[in-house]
Amino acid sequence: AQSVTQPDIHITVSEGASLELRCNYSYGATPYLFWYVQSPGQGLQLLLKYFSGDTLVQGIKGFEAEFKRSQSSFNLRKPSVHWSDAAEYFCALMTGGGNKLTFGTGTQLKVEL
Amino acid sequence: SQTIHQWPATLVQPVGSPLSLECTVEGTSNPNLYWYRQAAGRGLQLLFYSVGIGQISSEVPQNLSASRPQDRQFILSSKKLLLSDSGFYLCAWQAGLHRYFGPGTRLTVL
Numbered sequence: 001a002q003s004v005t006q007p008d009i010h011i012t013v014s015e016g017a018s019l020e021l022r023c024n025y026s027y028g029a030t031p032y033l034f035w036y037v038q039s040p041g042q043g044l045q046l047l048l049k050y051f052s053g054d055t056l057v058q059g060i061k062g063f064e065a066e067f068k069r070s071q072s073s074f075n076l077r078k079p080s081v082h083w084s085d086a087a088e089y090f091c092a093l094m095t096g097g098g099n100k101l102t103f104g105t106g107t108q109l110k111v112e113l
Numbered sequence: 114s115q116t117i118h119q120w121p122a123t124l125v126q127p128v129g130s131p132l133s134l135e136c137t138v139e140g141t142s143n144p145n146l147y148w149y150r151q152a153a154g155r156g157l158q159l160l161f162y163s164v165g166i167g168q169i170s171s172e173v174p175q176n177l178s179a180s181r182p183q184d185r186q187f188i189l190s191s192k193k194l195l196l197s198d199s200g201f202y203l204c205a206w207q208a209g210l211h212r213y214f215g216p217g218t219r220l221t222v223l
Contacts, residue, residue, distance in 0.1 A: 090157070
């Protein structure tokens with residue numbers, strides 16, 4: 001069965017510092033991978049996605065993610081974090097021809113000013 | 114463009130009372146629709162999904178039910194709420210391989 005692991009429950013970074021949020025997946029075939037962001041009390045917003053092709057994908061708000069098949073990872077990065085990036089971030093894996101979307105448990109990002 | 118609405122935004126209900134949460138989608142037709150629950154400190158749990166009017170699939174057995182009376186309307190219901198039903202409920206729709214989420218409803222059962 002497919003699964004998604006986000007090993008960091010909480011991460012704190014200083015504003016202006018770089019950020020990397022980890023995501024590992026377990027799936028036997030080519031994955032479709034997503035990163036979503038959720039601000040407090042809000043729905044989920046899609047940051048970026050990987051379906052195929054270039055393994056480095058660019059998203060909104062200056063985020064990028066790199067798909068590494070050998071490591072079964074899809075880590076999210078941002079070179080310089082802004083205070084408004086404080087939120088919860090979810091990695092997700094789509095399988096079953098697009099029918100099943102499995103989420104990780106999320107990483108809560110805190111940004112120190 | 115497509116828009117997804119959920120109401121109410123916030124709801125406080127006593128244990129044993131009924132529940133009806135509504136989700137509507139604009140700007141698309143025959144979407145796949147989904148209900149998720151997000152409990153405090155936990156990830157997102159898929160509750161129900163629907164591929165068409167009157168077609169509901171349940172992912173987990175529970176105190177809740179779902180209905181899809183119209184193409185772009187998805188309703189989450191309960192006859193008697195439990196304390197454990199508290200959480201943040203998200204509706205979503207899918208276009209191709211993209212799943213879009215609504216703003217959510219915060220339900221507190223007291």
